Amino acid sequence: MMLAIEAHGLTKHFGPEIRAVEGIDLAVPEGQIFGFLGQNGSGKTTTVRMLTTLLRPTAGTARVAGVDVLANPAEVRRRVGVALQEVGLDELQTGRELLTLQARLFGQPAREARERAARLLEVVTLTEAADRPIRGYSGGMKRRLDLACALVHGPRVVFLDEPTTGLDPITREAVWRYVEELNREQGVTFFLTTQYLEEADRLAHQVAIMDCGKVVAEGSPAELKASIGTDVLTVAFGDAGQAERAAGVLEGFEGVQRVLRTDEEVAVYLSNGAAAVAGVVRLLDAAGLPAASLTLKQPTLDDVFLRATGHHLDVVEPGTPRPAGGAA
Incomplete structure (x- = not known):
């Protein structure tokens, strides 16, 4: 079994008091949708940032798409796609301009970059808005465009950090269908962090539950629910x-x-x-x-989460104040 993502003892501390991630192990096979489930402050986003080379681990090792994240971070960045919680888009550009530029930055020839941008705009249902400035896009449109940016260079491993938080149900369903399609038809591996139990249950082949910087339960959704017994x-x-x-x-x-x-x-x-x-x-x-x-x-995944952590999963939408001292 080839692993798309693996980590051993992955740890991140921010000073002596904030222990965001505490020595976790991960093994995500190629072609799998891996759900990383936990509430805000559990360490999910910090883990993603280490795996995508945006944060240097305090301790431990990790390999993504076959490359060591510490030894060769530039190559990791070339091989993966990343859509983080914070959508960072140049709002003066149009959607088509942004995607074409992203493709060119990854070395695609001009014609191929334009064709790739057009195809992705169609996939994320933004063709009609493609030539409008991004500043006029809704939050859901920006989220879908950000997802397209993560896919523009055809990565085999894609990290989606709470990609549907704050989206309306129709847009959320569209994102889910596209993730399932890419995984099923092209074998793309997804590392999906989420606060939504339904999202993890619907999409993920395997789920890891994160709480207070540690993985406290892991298995397929069916296995985890059956474990309640x-x-x-x-x-x-x-x-x-x-x-x-x-x-x-x-x-x-x-x-x-x-x-x-x-x-x-x-x-x-x-x-x-x-x-x-x-x-x-x-x-x-x-x-x-x-x-x-x-x-x-x-039993549901909520029951699994409750048994593993001692509390229900509280979904915190954007704009909601977060507890002081927590890690993402």
Whole structure:
């Protein structure tokens, strides 16, 4: 098995206090869509910046597209495509001008560069806006153009750092379809960081869950969900105090394998959940803890994330203030 991306003990510290990435190992086969799942501050973006040579690791090694990121960073940059969270486009140019220039900078002849730009504009549905200045593009249009820029030189490995954050559902779906098409028809390897559970479940062949700078779970979406091995009963209460008391009560219920509390909810992992619901309700009522609602379901990636990290995945959209001291 040929690896498109591999890392051993990859670490990044920003001074003595901020430990953004703590010695992670990665192995991404060629032709795979690899989902890197975690909330803001988990270390996802810092990892991408090290793998794409934009940050020098504090420790560890990494190879991308067969090239050592420390020994030959210029060659890594030639071989990969990168679309980061921050869309950096020259807004005085048109979309066609920008893509043609990017292709020329990667050494493509003028005619080939123009043809490549036209093809990519068609793929990301920007043909009608191709000759308008980028400053007039919407946020979704700029995101799609940025993706086209990452693909203009035909890379075999592409890093997409939260490519659909802030996009409307229709544009998000269009990006997903294009990623799937490139992977399926051309074998392009994608390293996709995301906050969206649906995105990881839909696109990724393998998923790694990142939390506090460490990989805390890894496997295919199906494997990760199957690893729960139980039904999940989520019980909501009126306040956090009730939820905390209920968690203690439910730990002793027959068939319960694990109980996790988050704010005003308790997640109960138990076998044969349908048969257990009535008993759970009676036990809570007897304890003076009536539930506001109960939801029984099969495990999802959110349940996997909760079990691996102890908290739900909180999606933070652009413009939302982030906690002080966190790493991206």
